[in-house]
Amino acid sequence: MSLLQVDNVSRHFGSLVAVSDVSMMVEPGELRAVIGPNGAGKTTFFNLISGFFPPSAGSILFDGKDITSFPVHKRVAMGMARTFQITEIFPELTVRENLRIPVEVAVGLRLSPWQSRKSDTEIRARVAELMELGGLGAKADRLVGELPHGDQRATEIMMSLALKPRLLLLDEPTAGMGDQETYDITKLIRRLHKDQHLTIVLIEHDMRVIFHLADRIMVLAEGSILAEGTPSEIGANESVQAAYLGKAA
Amino acid sequence: MGRQIDKHTANVLVWLLLLTAPYWMSWVGGYTELGSRVLVMALAAMALNFLLGFTGVLSFGHAAYFGLGAYGAAMTIKYLVPSTPLAILVGVLAGTAAAAIIGAMIVKLRGVYFAMVTIAFGQVFYFITFRWNNVTGGDDGLTNWNRMPINLGFTKLDILHNPELFYYFILFYFAISVALMTLLLRSPFGRTLLAIRENERRARFLGIPVERHIWLSFTISCFFVSIAGALYALLNNFVDPRALYWGQSGNFVIMAVLGGMRSFWGPLVGAVIFVVLQDYVSSMTANWESFIGLFFVLIVLFFPRGVLGIIRRKATS
Numbered sequence: 001m002s003l004l005q006v007d008n009v010s011r012h013f014g015s016l017v018a019v020s021d022v023s024m025m026v027e028p029g030e031l032r033a034v035i036g037p038n039g040a041g042k043t044t045f046f047n048l049i050s051g052f053f054p055p056s057a058g059s060i061l062f063d064g065k066d067i068t069s070f071p072v073h074k075r076v077a078m079g080m081a082r083t084f085q086i087t088e089i090f091p092e093l094t095v096r097e098n099l100r101i102p103v104e105v106a107v108g109l110r111l112s113p114w115q116s117r118k119s120d121t122e123i124r125a126r127v128a129e130l131m132e133l134g135g136l137g138a139k140a141d142r143l144v145g146e147l148p149h150g151d152q153r154a155t156e157i158m159m160s161l162a163l164k165p166r167l168l169l170l171d172e173p174t175a176g177m178g179d180q181e182t183y184d185i186t187k188l189i190r191r192l193h194k195d196q197h198l199t200i201v202l203i204e205h206d207m208r209v210i211f212h213l214a215d216r217i218m219v220l221a222e223g224s225i226l227a228e229g230t231p232s233e234i235g236a237n238e239s240v241q242a243a244y245l246g247k248a249a
Numbered sequence: 250m251g252r253q254i255d256k257h258t259a260n261v262l263v264w265l266l267l268l269t270a271p272y273w274m275s276w277v278g279g280y281t282e283l284g285s286r287v288l289v290m291a292l293a294a295m296a297l298n299f300l301l302g303f304t305g306v307l308s309f310g311h312a313a314y315f316g317l318g319a320y321g322a323a324m325t326i327k328y329l330v331p332s333t334p335l336a337i338l339v340g341v342l343a344g345t346a347a348a349a350i351i352g353a354m355i356v357k358l359r360g361v362y363f364a365m366v367t368i369a370f371g372q373v374f375y376f377i378t379f380r381w382n383n384v385t386g387g388d389d390g391l392t393n394w395n396r397m398p399i400n401l402g403f404t405k406l407d408i409l410h411n412p413e414l415f416y417y418f419i420l421f422y423f424a425i426s427v428a429l430m431t432l433l434l435r436s437p438f439g440r441t442l443l444a445i446r447e448n449e450r451r452a453r454f455l456g457i458p459v460e461r462h463i464w465l466s467f468t469i470s471c472f473f474v475s476i477a478g479a480l481y482a483l484l485n486n487f488v489d490p491r492a493l494y495w496g497q498s499g500n501f502v503i504m505a506v507l508g509g510m511r512s513f514w515g516p517l518v519g520a521v522i523f524v525v526l527q528d529y530v531s532s533m534t535a536n537w538e539s540f541i542g543l544f545f546v547l548i549v550l551f552f553p554r555g556v557l558g559i560i561r562r563k564a565t566s
Contacts, residue, residue, distance in 0.1 A: 076456030090447035102455045109437035
């Protein structure tokens with residue numbers, strides 16, 4: 001069974017059609033890239049999957065269950081986590097505090113008005129583990145708002161990972177990054193995919209990143225699917241080259 | 250580590266000052282009732298700041314729940330049972346229940362819209378107490394009642410005639426409330442509120458049902474503000490509709506911002522400045538509010554993090 005099944009979703013804002021009749025199946029353990037020129041509807045498509053707003057038509061199934069009308073927090077509880085194109089973090093809290101919040105939510109403590117010493121110890125250990133994985137250990141007690149862009153991005157990804165998701169949605173994880181930072185984040189995503197077998201859907205502009213990471217690629221243009229296939233198939237597809245790669249090259 | 254010790258020292262200092270206040274207040278030109286007033290206002294401002302400073306939601310209508318606490322307590326003693334603890338209980342239940350119901354209707358609103366609607370609901374309660382003469386006493390307020398001595402069985406605490414004893418009575422409620430707020434803010438639940446303050450979108454996508462948590466924070470905040478309201482009625486042996494007026498809500502916001510809304514003790518500092526300035530300046534001129542206004546403007550313009558914000562910055566630099 002597919003982990004994520006999107007059936008013919010559309011979304012319009014007034015008369016503007018942002019996403020039109022798009023379907024997608026993502027298998028467990030897969031890394032799927034969504035590409036397309038600016039304004040192709042990629043982020044809108046992500047917002048539909050993650051529940052930012054509901055689709056105008058169509059349905060979304062997660063783990064076989066229809067979640068089309070579920071609010072965000074229920075989708076998260078089912079194992080869906082996402083990052084944003086513009087980094088969304090808690091700027092005036094430290095890296096440690098940023099990670100602690102999702103770790104506590106993930107173990108069902110969000111309404112807990114107190115905490116046992118044992119639970120506190122376990123949570124600290126899990127936070128330390130996540131900081132290590134994200135290469136943030138040395139910056140644990142720095143305010144996230146003061147860190148360089150790459151570290152903020154890494155923090156956001158680790159926050160999503162703290163939720164122990166089954167599906168991770170990454171919206172342009174390398175946007176606005178230099179070469180070294182792009183390389184580090186790509187390595188991190190690759191590790192999550194290969195070592196932890198995490199299912200990932202990612203929107204990306206950087207072609208090196210996509211062809212390096214993706215199992216399959218979906219190309220959107222003007223709100224519709226232009227093509228879908230393996231990286232080599234997409235690379236050889238003429239309409240994709242015309243619409244997208246041609247322009248970029 | 251150094252910050253931890255500083256925090257600890259600050260806590261010890263604050264509690265020492267509060268515990269000994271009746272003994273040193275007269276040396277600095279104060280009197281015990283002024284201390285009691287500071288405690289009540291500080292509790293109200295800290296309660297508001299639970300929502301404002303630690304959840305990032307601005308309410309301009311907290312006087313409604315403060316006033317419901319006050320009227321609930323006053324009317325219980327006047328009409329039902331002459332018992333001070335029961336009066337506080339009824340006042341707190343009235344204020345908290347109203348907040349829970351109104352909160353549920355408005356948690357979807359944000360920013361200015363939320364603040365405006367809290368004012369509107371606050372004014373509804375103001376006009377009810379203002380108009381409902383034969384029950385609330387209308388504009389003249391609720392008179393001809395007073396706080397009752399506490400009967401502990403083995404001894405009687407005459408909080409009516411002994412102002413020092415009444416100060417400690419208020420401090421008792423203040424201490425319990427502050428301890429509960431501290432506990433909540435340090436808990437996983439408290440951290441979800443910080444998350445909402447810092448970045449609502451991120452909080453939502455970490456699986457926090459933001460509206461439900463804001464509702465909880467609003468109701469908890471109003472629970473504490475209605476304790477302050479009940480104590481306020483007992484302090485004055487009187488309550489009138491001005492306790493629910495939106496200007497009173499504004500005063501709570503001023504106290505919190507003046508003292509520093511990002512620091513736990515900030516609203517206490519703000520309340521001290523506000524109440525003392527009010528007491529001192531109003532004995533010289535009827536226009537005392539313009540002085541507080543001027544002071545407030547200067548603080549906000551030059552020290553947006555409030556009085557405690559200045560001290561903190563000095564300490565770290």
